[in-house]
Amino acid sequence: MKKIIFVGVLFFSLCGCNEKSKYEMAPSPMVTPFAQSVDTEMPFPEYPRPQMERDEWMNLNGLWDYTVKSIDFEPVQGLTKAPSWTTGELPSDWAGKILVPFAIDAPLSGVGRILRHNEVLWYQRTFNIPSSWERKNVLLHFSASDWETSVYINGEKIGQHRGGYDPFSFDITPHLKKGKNNLHVCVWDATENQSQAIGKQIMPENRQGFRYQPTGGIWQTVWLEPVAENSIENIKIIPDYDASAVRVNVKTRGEEGTLLVQVWKNGQLVAENAGDAGNVVDVPMNNFEAWTPSNPVLYDLKLFLKKEKETVDEVKSYFGMRKVEVKRAADGYQRIHMNDEPLFQYGPLDQGYWPDGVLTPPGEEAIKFDLQYLKDIGCNMVRVHIKTHPARWYYHADRLGLLVWQDMICMPKYGQTVDAAAASQWYTEFKAMVDWLYNHPSIVMWVVFNEGWSQHNTEFYTNWIDNYDSTRIINCASGWDDYPVGDVMDVHDYTFYPRNNAADFKMNGQRALVIGEAAGINLAIPGHTWYSEKNKPEQDRHENYIPADNYSFKEESGRHTYGSAEVLQEAYGKFIETIRCLNSGSGCDAMVYTQITDVEHELNGYLTYDRKVSKIEKETMRKINTGLYSPPTLTSVVDFASGWKTGTKKNIQLPVGEKNEFIPVNSVMEFPVEIEKSFNISEIPEKMTVAVKGFTDCEIKINGEFFRKTRMNARWGEPGIQLFPFFDDELSYLKAGENNISIKTIGNSELDLIDVAVFHY
Template sequence: MQQRQLREEYPRPQFVRDRWMNLNGEWDFAFDDGNVGEREGWQDGTGAFEAKINVPFCYQSELSGIADTAFHDIVWYGRSFGIPADYADQRIVLHFGAVDYECRVWVNGKLVAAHEGGHTPFKADITDALMDGANLLVVKAVDYSKDVTLPRGKQFWEEKSAGIFYTRTTGIWQSVWLEPVAPTHIGRVRMTPDIDHNQLKLQAFIGGLRPEAEVSLRATVSFEGELVSEDTFRVTRESETRIIGIHDFNDHGLGRWWSPEKPSLYDLRLTLVVDGEETDRVDTYFGMRKISIEDGVVLLNNRPYEMRMVLDQGYFPTGLLTAPSDEALKRDVELTKEMGFNGARKHQKIEDPRYLYWADRLGLLVWGEMANAYHFSESYVGRVTREWIEAVERDYNAPCLVAWVPINESWGVVNILVDEQQRQHTLAMYHMTKSLDPTRPVISNDGWELVKTDLVTIHDYEWRREVLADRYSSADKALAARPGNRWILVPGFPYEGQPILVTEFGGISFQKGDWEGWGYSGAKDEADFEARLRNVVEPLRQAPLVQGFCYTQLTDVEQEINGLLTYDRQPKLPLEQIRKIVLGQ
């Protein structure tokens, strides 16, 4: 099989160590439609993996080298690897960015990891399973293509994509990699900026801490190479918290607060010293940024802020959920900003950390959204809750991320209007998210049938200018309109003055090239497309009630042709022309 383009960039940009080994590339591969692999001992290396696949691309994608979209819910991967000599005396940790949906991992026939959840990372200390010389790594991934209670996002449960649903992703779809760590090391960090008091709350979680050891952690903060703060403190517990003063900025245009207009980032180096010897060093970064709501107004850094967002599904023609390259992720952020948007709602996908990295670096607000199931069950509740907790933990430190969306359009809770159990689940997801992260607003059920929520967010694909202008002239009219024939707020959950945003609208289909498909309304040529775009954007921009909007959508995706860009990222109008409309010029 011809080797394809690989993902070679560092997979975890907010927690960087110097040494790591990329395991992306060509792996042995096999379908296991009869589920005989474990019984026959494939995990021990006895399986005849006759195919090859390019990791981290799923077998359904072109870049995998297989491009088979038929149902194969059980797949196996295998490859050998060696451990460099300079990794001696270190613990060896194996990382997976994401494997859809369940998986089991063996090294030299020993089970080292099992994970459920198709969009979140996991890791395993594989040191005790390693041998001298070559080692065998085997992965079994199990998907449930037709299970509509599975957190699946836009992955269709039928063989051919249709409507708003797209080609499935099964198995490994984000990077696989190794890193050596000392027996006592920095496990993870949690950073909470506080611009009101000019300080950063730092929580460091230490792995492998020995009671008899003398351990200290040094935190060095710098900005563009200039030292801002340095603090060394004793570590006596597995979790230590310190407040670090950041006194080098103010609120008069000369400061260093993070925003899309000025994405200022601080560098933080953490150095762990055990019994006088440095054992671990991690580089990360943070932004001094605050998102809040005061008196019914959305604020960024304590100032009213209009969110001009675009819906971004994060699909790619050749890689599906996996971007073909880091440059492709960066380019999506650049294109979004070039069209005048200051944010993106990542839709039904927990996005690659590299996308959040570029949003942090280049300055783009991001709404983090769970990949939802489609129907409710008690097993669904457990699945979605566990995976969402992992997602919030993974992305908590990202400055760009300013809102959480655990549920969209009543997916997974289709009877929320009349079913108390489904209402309680939605309330639980809202409150659980707030308990994990009290610093960001949470939208309980984006689009309609909201229960307790920090923002009232409405999905409205009305295309007539005059109807939109009238509908959003007052809160009473907006909440009574019921676009999509749905209540905006579930009865019993009254409007409490929350900011109102229209977080899906537009969806204008315009065929540019040979790719055919559908949209919520149709344009016949560029002039018609521009006129229709103005007719939906301008009334929302001009409505004082509406504090933000999210246009559907950034790109065409498979059979949907309602993007501002084609599926291969070509603009349907000149970018500057779109920008003027988005900015109201």
């Protein structure tokens, strides 16, 4: 077993490097601790498909020959009309060795070279088929390869796949020979130079906004598997929580036969049933234990395909008994329920990037580290953001009890056209992703689009996936362009005091209200940043590794870069307390924090990009986050729609502002306005919060003391709601007896509207 040895950390190169026969990790500005454990003879030795496992298989990861050849592709709008860019003559010369399954762009590949749109990447290796496989069909599996991949066995092209984030396979049996077999793979990836699903990949010279390094070529495990002529091709597992049963449906190769399904737990057989392999087999699950984040019980599944009582194929799988749905909760809000219980969901955005592996984690321990860290700090959810992970990542989420929001991978954010061919290909990849990940109990939500990035035919795709998979929550669009479909209404808000939608106006309150991205507050840890004084960013906006002190918790500071861990911890605690109030006061049912780790120029992670530093101590984070699952009971001090006075002492009834289609206005007035109200409290409460609803920014004073300057950030013409907790030092503004709250509206919005309430808790 050979492990990677580091001499030092160098900077990443955008052009070819290390083109030689001996493997060395390519230069990188940062390295995770897990890179040192990568076995260069057999990286990722674990079984790659835990949801459908057989005993026999062969891992093809390791050092392959590679070379890069030029092609005449020119950037296009929409999808290329060429049927293939990876059909061609096999190379006779090789540039060096590449460590599969790391993409050529990744330092761990040993190459560290950007694959361009006018290039193809060729791979070569040989393999021998064991004699015990000779009477079986042999499948060649690619867990993921980005984007167009053609496969050649012994000089003959045997298949092509398009799509960078889903697994695919070929039956190579007719093309094999005894002894040594030659495998060639050719990959082309246009990235943003055509309309293809790329997520956040972009070429360095075109980088805009929050996008990162591209990934070209094979980036997940490649492996061989022998199967019988009559065998199980795939499995669909449907836990029926209400009926206390699990339904198993298989697709077979060859004749269907009989399917025996056994359910096991802790080594004991607990249930079984048999039926025709072409039909659904229902297995009763009497007195089952439900799968939840706090108790992620997994049942083992053994499937036996029989032909005339002889077992011709056997596979192992697993499942969890759980259901997830949106329905009215006791507090009157539409909420996401798991197993009939409302469950607030909190966790980070997971970009799924690594400084040394890019889209590929350095190994199994790296996967487990990220997910266990989230459990340790009190998260119960993670949003996989416009990418997919290796299948073993989802297995560990299942095992640990982390809820997963899975995004479909978007096409380019800027500069592309979604033509009919691109839309059709994207739809094909969307369905392939859902089919592949369907059986994982941890996945509770499909996110169709993100922030309008290449968004198209939203209602069609949302209704399709809602019908195709009725076991999960559907999110039509996380942030920005919302449509009246799906199960949740999702906003993004990176203000320090994020807004929730005041209601689900488009669907008359049928959907749960969630915040799909928020926070993004920064802290640079010296020695643990991608950019530094020695490695300056090309764009000024990426210099957020420089801290700033011009912040105030009384005014909106947005995605601030704090100067110390102590101030970051204070800010984080205040932010989480705000979300607790937003849950109780507006029905905010989930919140996605940006993000689990720093990524390249972004410094808003719980962890640094190299995974070496938790910016807030884990136990402290857990104590802060745990409060989210016990939201406060808010008691009204000042109700919404109550009587106030204007600056001229005129009595008015809130809401005040312009007439609008969402919230009836009790007092029509031209803005800006100044209003005030007296309220009485018998004693100073432990906690208090001010709620502001509408479109309009304002300044709030309590007994003449400046309390908060707000930024409503109401987008797309729908009113929002914000809650502003009193922090410990601000409770001194209050007094037993009569108090005064005054509001001055500021700025302009699409519509003028404001309503205010005060609660203690």
